[in-house]
Amino acid sequence: xxxxxxxxxxxxxxxxxxxxxxxxxxxxxxxxxxxxxxxxxxxxxxxxxxxxxxxxxxxxxxxxxxxxxxxxxxxxxxxxxxxxxxxxxxxxxxxxxxxxxxxxxxxxxxxxxxxxxxxxxxxxxxxxxxxxxxxxxxxxxxxxxxxxxxxxxxxxxxxxxxxxxxxxxxxxxxxxxxxxxxxxxxxxxxxxxxxxxxxxxxxxxxxxxxxxxxxxxxxxxxxxxxxxxxxxxxxxxxxxxxxxxxxxxxxxxxxxxxxxxxxxxxxxxxxxxxxxxxxxxxxxxxxxxxxxxxxxxxxxxxxxxxxxxxxxxxxxxxxxxxxxxxxxxxxxxxxxxxxxxxxxxxxxxxxxxxxxxxxxxxxxxxxxxxxxxxxxxxxxxxxxxxxxxxxxxxxxxxxxxx
Amino acid sequence: xxxxxxxxxxxxxxxxxxxxxxxxxxxxxxxxxxxxxxxxxxxxxxxxxxxxxxxxxxxxxxxxxxxxxxxxxxxxxxxxxxxxxxxxxxxxxxxxxxxxxxxxxxxxxxxxxxxxxxxxxxxxxxxxxxxxxxxxxxxxxxxxxxxxxxxxxxxxxxxxxxxxxxxxxxxxxxxxxxxxxxxxxxxxxxxxxxxxxxxxxxxxxxxxxxxxxxxxxxxxxxxxxxxxxxxxxxxxxxxxxxxxxxxxxxxxxxxxxxxxxxxxxxxxxxxxxxxxxxxxxxxxxxxxxxxxxxxxxxxxxxxxxxxxxxxxxxxxxxxxxxxxxxxxxxxxxxxxxxxxxxxxxxxxxxxxxxxxxxxxxxxxxx
Amino acid sequence: xxxxxxxxxxxxxxxxxxxxxxxxxxxxxxxxxxxxxxxxxxxxxxxxxxxxxxxxxxxxxxxxxxxxxxxxxxxxxxxx
Ligand code: HEM
Ligand code: HEM
Ligand code: HEM
Ligand code: HEM
Ligand code: HEM
Ligand code: SF4
Ligand code: SF4
Ligand code: SF4
Ligand code: SF4
Numbered sequence: 102x103x104x105x106x107x108x109x110x111x112x113x114x115x116x117x118x119x120x121x122x123x124x125x126x127x128x129x130x131x132x133x134x135x136x137x138x139x140x141x142x143x144x145x146x147x148x149x150x151x152x153x154x155x156x157x158x159x160x161x162x163x164x165x166x167x168x169x170x171x172x173x174x175x176x177x178x179x180x181x182x183x184x185x186x187x188x189x190x191x192x193x194x195x196x197x198x199x200x201x202x203x204x205x206x207x208x209x210x211x212x213x214x215x216x217x218x219x220x221x222x223x224x225x226x227x228x229x230x231x232x233x234x235x236x237x238x239x240x241x242x243x244x245x246x247x248x249x250x251x252x253x254x255x256x257x258x259x260x261x262x263x264x265x266x267x268x269x270x271x272x273x274x275x276x277x278x279x280x281x282x283x284x285x286x287x288x289x290x291x292x293x294x295x296x297x298x299x300x301x302x303x304x305x306x307x308x309x310x311x312x313x314x315x316x317x318x319x320x321x322x323x324x325x326x327x328x329x330x331x332x333x334x335x336x337x338x339x340x341x342x343x344x345x346x347x348x349x350x351x352x353x354x355x356x357x358x359x360x361x362x363x364x365x366x367x368x369x370x371x372x373x374x375x376x377x378x379x380x381x382x383x384x385x386x387x388x389x390x391x392x393x394x395x396x397x398x399x400x401x402x403x404x405x406x407x408x409x410x411x412x413x414x415x416x417x418x419x420x421x422x423x424x425x426x427x428x429x430x431x432x433x434x435x436x437x438x439x440x441x442x443x444x445x446x447x448x449x450x451x452x453x454x455x456x457x458x459x460x461x462x463x464x465x466x467x468x469x470x471x472x473x474x475x476x477x478x479x480x481x482x483x484x485x486x487x488x489x490x491x492x493x494x495x496x497x498x499x500x501x502x503x
Numbered sequence: 504x505x506x507x508x509x510x511x512x513x514x515x516x517x518x519x520x521x522x523x524x525x526x527x528x529x530x531x532x533x534x535x536x537x538x539x540x541x542x543x544x545x546x547x548x549x550x551x552x553x554x555x556x557x558x559x560x561x562x563x564x565x566x567x568x569x570x571x572x573x574x575x576x577x578x579x580x581x582x583x584x585x586x587x588x589x590x591x592x593x594x595x596x597x598x599x600x601x602x603x604x605x606x607x608x609x610x611x612x613x614x615x616x617x618x619x620x621x622x623x624x625x626x627x628x629x630x631x632x633x634x635x636x637x638x639x640x641x642x643x644x645x646x647x648x649x650x651x652x653x654x655x656x657x658x659x660x661x662x663x664x665x666x667x668x669x670x671x672x673x674x675x676x677x678x679x680x681x682x683x684x685x686x687x688x689x690x691x692x693x694x695x696x697x698x699x700x701x702x703x704x705x706x707x708x709x710x711x712x713x714x715x716x717x718x719x720x721x722x723x724x725x726x727x728x729x730x731x732x733x734x735x736x737x738x739x740x741x742x743x744x745x746x747x748x749x750x751x752x753x754x755x756x757x758x759x760x761x762x763x764x765x766x767x768x769x770x771x772x773x774x775x776x777x778x779x780x781x782x783x784x785x786x787x788x789x790x791x792x793x794x795x796x797x798x799x800x801x802x803x804x805x806x807x808x809x810x811x812x813x814x815x816x817x818x819x820x821x822x823x824x825x826x827x828x829x830x831x832x833x834x835x836x837x838x839x840x841x842x843x844x845x846x847x848x849x850x851x852x853x854x855x856x857x858x859x860x861x862x863x864x865x866x867x868x869x
Numbered sequence: 870x871x872x873x874x875x876x877x878x879x880x881x882x883x884x885x886x887x888x889x890x891x892x893x894x895x896x897x898x899x900x901x902x903x904x905x906x907x908x909x910x911x912x913x914x915x916x917x918x919x920x921x922x923x924x925x926x927x928x929x930x931x932x933x934x935x936x937x938x939x940x941x942x943x944x945x946x947x948x949x
Contacts, residue, residue, distance in 0.1 A: 113798040114653055117660030120624060122570035122642075122652040129574040136574075139642070146641035146650065147797045150763035154645040156756050159927045159935075159943045164519055164919055166926025172643060173947045185944075188643060192522060198529035201582035201591035206506035208575035208582075213508070217575045221595050224636060231572075231643055235944065243517040248506045249524040257893070257932035265597070268539035269530060270554055270562065270604075277539065279526045290520035295916065296932030297894040310778035314597050317783050318691040318776045325778075356780050356821060381779040385821065388543035412690045414783055443895050448931045449723075716891070723930065754930040 103134045104182075106141035110148060129217035135232050136216045138182030142174060160187060160235050162242045166296040168252025169238060185234040186216070189241060190227035190253035192261050192286065195279040196269050197222065206248060214241050225303075226263030227253035251290075257449075258296035259289045259439075262304040265313040273383065274308030275326035275396040276424040281306050281431075288432055298439060299446030299455075309392075310380045316401075316415070321452050322435065323401040323415040324424070330393030331373040332382070338389035339369045353382050397423045400431065402438070403453025413453055418468075420475035434468055441467045462487075531592040533562050533606045549667055550625025551615070563605040565614060567623040568634055568659070568666065571599040572642065572652055580621070588614040598634040598676075600627055626667040630674055633666070635659060636692070637679035645756075646749055647681035648698030648766040649795050654679050657799045658696075658807065672818035672827070675811070676775075683748050691774035693824040694810060695786050696803065698795070700747040701765045703728075704758040708737040715755035723754040746852075767792045768803050772810060773825030784825045789840070791847035806842075813840045838868040870906055875914045880923060883934060891933040 111123045126143070129136035146152055153175045160171040170188040177184035191207075207228065211217060216232030223229040233241065242252060253261035262285050265271070267278030285304060286293070292302075305320035307313055309327065316323035343349050349364045361375035362382060371382075383390045400422050401415035422430055442452045445459065456464045465472060527535065537556035544554040553563050581601055585593040588610045594602045603618075605611050618625060627633040635658060638644065640651030658677060665671060678692035682699075689695035720738060721729045728744035729751060740751075752758045770793070774786030789810070793802045810824075817839060818827035828836045837844050850858045870878070882900065883892060892900075894915060901911045915934065918924040925937045 110798040114656050117656070118624060118663045119656055119659035119666075120568050120570045121656060122572040123656075125570060125572050125574040125577060128576045143641055143650075147653065150766070150795055150797060151761045152641045152645060152647040154641075154643060154647075155947060156645050156753075156929075159925070159940050161926065163514075163517075163922055166919075166928070166932050170643075172645075186643070194523050194529050195526040196529075197595040197597075198526055199593055199595075200529050201585045201593070202506065203524075203529065204578050204582040204585075204593075206508075208578050209506075209508055212575050219573050219575065219578065220571050221569065221573055221578070221599070221601075222571075224638060239514040239517070240512040243512050243514045244508055246518040246521060247509075247516060249521065251519075251521045251523060256926065256928040263597075266594070268541070269526075269534050270541065270564070272541035272543055272554070274539065274541075283523070283526060287522045290522055294520060295894070295919070296926050296928070297912075299893070299895070300931060312776045312778065312783070315691060315776040317778075318774075352820060358780055377778075379778045379780060381821075384779065387545075412785060414691075414785070448719075448893060719891075719930065 103130060103132065103137035104141070105130075105137070106144060108140060108144040111140070111144050126218065133212070133217045135182045135186065136218055138180040139186065139216060139218065139232060142176065142180045142183055145176070145179075154186075160238065162238050162252065165242075165252060165294045167255040167258050167294060168242075170255060172232075183232065186232040187235065187238065189215070189230040189233060189238070190223065190225065190255060190261065191230060191245060192251050192253040193222055193226055193228050193263070195264055195282040195286075196266050198269065210241065210244050214244075225253065225261055227261050252294070254293040254301075256296040257298050257300050258294070258302070259292040259298070260301050260303045261293070262286050262289075262306065263314060264306040265308055267306075267308040271308060272387075273311065273380070273392070275328050275392060276306070276308055276324070276398050278306045278308045278326070280426065281324065281424060281428060284426065284428055285432070285435075289435070292439070298443055300449045300451050302439060302442075302452065304435075306398075310378060310399075311384060318404050318414055320404060320415065321402060322438075323404065324431070325399045325401065326424075327378050327397065327399050327421065328392040329395045329397070329421065332371050332376065333391040333393050334369055334371065335389050335391075336368055339386060340367065342386055342389060347386070353385060356381055395423070397421045400434070403451070403456060405451045405453055415453070417476050418465075418470065420473060437468045438464075529592070529594075531562065531590065531604050531606055533560050534604070536560065537562075546629045548625075549628055549631060551611070552628050561608070563608065563611050564628075565603045565605065565611070565618065565625065566596070566600050566627050567603075567618060567625050568627065569595075569599050569601045570652065570656065571634075571637070584614070584617065584621075588617070596634075598627075598636055600634050624663070624667060630670050630672065631665050632659075632662045632671065632675045632677065635677045635679055636689075638681050640679075640681040640698075644681060646753060648683075648700055648749075648761065649681050649696075649768055649800075650797060651679045651681045653797055654696060654768070654800055654803065657804055661804050661808065662811070671815055673821050673823045675814070675824065689771065689774075690786050691776045691783060692786055693772065693774065694807060695771050695774065697769045697771060699767055699769050699792070700749060700760050700762060701767065701792065702760070702762055703740050703742050703745040703747065704749070704752055704760040706737060706740065707757040707759070708732075708735045710757035711735075711737040711755065714757045720751055720755045720758070723750045725750060763795070766795050768795060768800065769793075770803070770806060770810070773828050775823050775825050780821070781826055781829070786825075788848060789836075789842055791845060809840055809842075832866050834866050834868050870904075870910075872910075872914060872917075875901070875906060875910065876918055879911070879914055879918060880936075883924060883936060887936065891929075891935070893931065893933055897934060 114123045126140045130140045155173040161169045172186045174183045214237040218231040220229035264278035264282040268274040303320040304322045305316035306324040307316045354362045359375040359377040361372040363370045400419035404415040446455045546552045592604045635655045637651040640647045676693045678689040678695040680689040726744045728741045732739045749760045770790040771786035898911045
């Protein structure tokens with residue numbers, strides 16, 4: 102029998118139609134003393150309106166600098182079961198697909214070595230196993246590795262890359278998000294497990310500009326699938342949509358940001374040269390419109406949460422990159438960019454912040470890129486720019502004015 | 504692949520740097536066959552969609568809600584259901600839902616019946632409210648100003664009809680971050696909730712000496728509010744400069760900032776990550792403080808309902824919350840929601856100037 | 870510098886900095902770069918020390934390299 106706590110406040114959260122995390126905790130608590138104390142502790146947090154966890158950034162497994170989030174309870178005397186309550190991050194399979202067998206395996210391990218509580222998944226993308234003690238970490242990592250699983254990233258390192266469902270089950274995927282994610286994860290195992298960067302570095306890959314994995318907002322490196330060919334139109338299907346009550350003018354033409362669609366009541370026309378590749382028309386007339394090759398990705402860099410300089414969204418570095426195995430161009434880029442950042446970045450400075458501090462020019466020259474209008478929303482506004490030796494060599498205006 | 508858990512574990516056998524298992528091990532045969540060759544999908548009901556391949560093959564997806572925090576018992580239950588109807592195949596979504604992948608049409612309705620009988624909640628597909636992206640909160644994090652799971656549960660109980668049946672003008676993406684670290688990507692959600700502090704950290708001078716480094720702690724403060732206090736071998740905080748971000752506490756445990764009465768919840772709205780129609784947008788602060796009131800945060804729920812209802816009533820089809828607000832204008836947004844506009848709404852941080860109105864174009868709303 | 874000597878010097882560097890300065894992997898690499906040691910050799914030496922259990926990575930607002938003995942002390946102190 103595990104210890105039983107009175108949980109009047111949490112019991113409130115077992116009511117109501119949405120599935121309850123409290124019910125989950127109680128299921129685990131019935132069998133597992135750690136989970137039982139976790140439940141008791143959470144009730145106390147609800148009563149006192151504060152958290153009772155301590156930082157714990159030291160514990161891990163031999164050889165790795167990440168994958169374990171150390172956690173200790175401030176009220177260890179009262180709740181000895183959660184005195185140590187570390188989280189283990191297991192690198193998820195790309196696309197978050199599983200078999201029942203794999204799920205049961207994870208459960209078997211976790212019932213034996215942990216609290217029985219999990220997150221499918223953490224917002225990093227990893228499988229999160231919530232709550233174990235220091236002595237269990239090596240056996241856990243061993244069993245997982247013998248069965249083909251490895252720990253995910255944490256700390257000042259490459260974080261576990263993640264992606265959208267992509268070509269596995271989405272007709273709009275223009276790049277193979279699962280394969281790219283798997284391949285890059287394998288390529289950067291050392292960087293993932295042995296923190297050598299100034300701070301964290303996240304890669305998220307999505308198959309198209311719909312961005313179902315929030316790559317543009319949550320990844321230092323955002324890989325967003327896109328296309329260059331014309332949008333193929335099945336006029337009969339468009340007419341079908343119109344017949345079924347879609348107001349093509351209002352819902353499609355007027356909302357197109359490129360202002361490049363016309364509809365005469367019978368035929369839909371798109372001026373592809375003005376298309377911004379936003380996906381609105383394609384997703385709203387699903388099946389009637391189709392992007393066509395060449396397919397590739399827009400590569401953006403720099404998003405991070407608000408701390409220190411304020412939040413940023415990623416910005417364009419490569420307007421278009423082909424993404425074909427073995428993905429050498431993106432791998433080379435990642436290596437060059439992270440080496441530059443490791444060399445010049447301050448502790449806890451994300452790569453985007455370093456670019457802002459030292460300038461886009463510095464960064465673009467490092468990775469061997471020339472400036473293009475696709476990298477900016479608009480050119481600079483002030484007249485206070487820098488000149489480098491050689492910028493006017495070859496008289497750049499001459500070939501233009503010829 | 505048979506999985507093996509040895510009775511006695513020899514940790515010397517641990518393999519390193521093998522990475523995750525290959526995803527192909529987990530793809531149903533129909534997906535393997537039609538990988539990258541999908542033609543279209545149809546949403547048959549809020550919890551059911553079918554994807555049709557160019558080959559004519561089909562796969563049905565049944566989506567159910569999950570609290571993200573799952574006990575192994577529940578995982579075993581969904582594994583058992585997947586065995587019965589899906590040849591064992593299932594997946595999870597970025598927003599923490601569970602998806603059962605059915606290759607045999609005749610099993611779709613029996614699966615739906617069984618899920619309903621087991622009290623799973625189906626929905627979340629299409630223009631409606633999906634599950635909430637959220638962080639750990641009091642369940643596991645040292646810097647949480649509010650809980651996350653409890654707030655999520657309270658929100659989803661309120662908006663459950665919009666998950667299971669009712670439509671909204673476009674998708675409404677909710678997110679909860681329990682502190683301003685915002686692990687959760689709340690900065691780009693339609694409606695998001697952030698735990699905040701309103702008082703400066705307390706300084707435990709004795710512990711500071713043992714636990715913290717002066718240069719690291721000073722460097723952690725984005726507003727340079729931390730200065731040395733050589734007499735105490737500790738630090739001082741310039742109150743007028745501190746914006747309660749808790750950054751210093753993350754670096755130095757001797758600077759606790761948690762406070763049961765003065766911590767609260769802020770609401771930010773209008774963010775989006777997709778590129779459809781308008782570019783991705785940040786969420787903006789519309790409610791700077793609501794009390795931290797577990798277990799059900801009634802003030803937060805009521806405030807959210809007001810914003811949500813105003814959006815549903817006012818937005819045109821396909822408009823996300825942020826697009827709706829941009830069309831009607833912020834002055835009108837505050838008028839239709841009745842939210843009082845306060846000092847905290849005016850930016851005084853890095854990008855403040857970009858948020859000031861540098862035009863005489865104004866709507867008169869009163 | 871031969872590998873064992875390099876490892877000894879890395880260990881000493883971290884040991885003597887204890888409580889005064891925290892070294893990130895790159896700081897160690899730069900330190901030995903100034904002494905003429907190629908980056909890749911320092912990196913490999915660090916890896917051997919970490920794999921051998923003498924040094925560990927810690928995470929305090931950034932990842933550092935510290936003595937492995939720190940964990941034991943940390944777990945003892947944390948409940949004070
Ligand atoms: C000087 C002291 C400390 C500093 C500067 C510091 C700073 C930070 C920072 C900045 C993060 C950000 C995590 C991220 O970016 O994902 C973090 C995370 C974390 N800290 Fe601390 N911390 C300190 C002490 C501690 C201590 C004493 C513990 C534990 C006892 C601890 C445990 C953690 C853990 C577990 C994480 C999450 C790791 C992750 O998400 O990968 N920290 N800390
Ligand atoms: C000083 C800054 C930060 C600190 C101290 C910090 C600390 C932490 C800690 C302690 C955790 C572990 C929570 C747990 O499992 O108990 C965590 C998780 C996480 N952090 Fe941070 N963090 C910081 C900044 C950020 C930023 C800026 C981001 C993203 C932009 C971020 C993203 C995440 C994510 C995605 C998780 C996983 C959360 C989950 O799965 O619920 N963190 N962070
Ligand atoms: C290299 C940079 C600049 C130069 C050489 C420059 C030069 C001048 C000159 C020669 C005048 C006319 C003075 C007169 O009529 O007596 C002037 C006026 C003015 N400048 Fe500048 N300017 C520069 C940058 C700017 C910038 C960046 C701004 C605004 C952002 C600016 C705003 C103005 C305005 C508003 C006037 C009109 C003042 C008035 O009508 O009384 N200037 N500037
Ligand atoms: C490369 C940067 C810029 C330069 C060199 C520049 C230069 C000038 C000059 C020489 C004048 C004086 C014209 C006159 O005397 O009739 C002027 C006027 C002015 N500039 Fe600019 N400017 C620059 C950028 C800007 C920017 C960014 C703004 C506003 C956002 C701006 C706003 C104005 C205004 C409002 C005037 C007064 C126009 C008028 O009196 O009709 N300028 N600028
Ligand atoms: C005002 C409110 C904001 C909210 C509510 C918010 C929310 C979030 C959320 C939910 C995440 C999730 C990350 C994840 O799931 O992994 C996140 C991450 C992030 N946020 Fe924010 N955010 C806010 C402001 C900002 C701002 C203003 C920025 C930048 C301009 C920003 C930058 C980021 C970045 C870069 C991440 C990356 C997370 C990751 O890598 O996992 N956030 N934020
Ligand atoms: S981002 Fe695009 S390709 Fe990926 S799942 Fe979403 S719509 Fe499909
Ligand atoms: S993808 Fe977007 S920009 Fe291009 S035609 Fe369609 S709606 Fe217009
Ligand atoms: S948002 Fe803050 S409190 Fe919540 S899990 Fe992330 S760091 Fe912890
Ligand atoms: S809470 Fe933030 S602003 Fe205030 S002193 Fe700490 S780091 Fe500085």
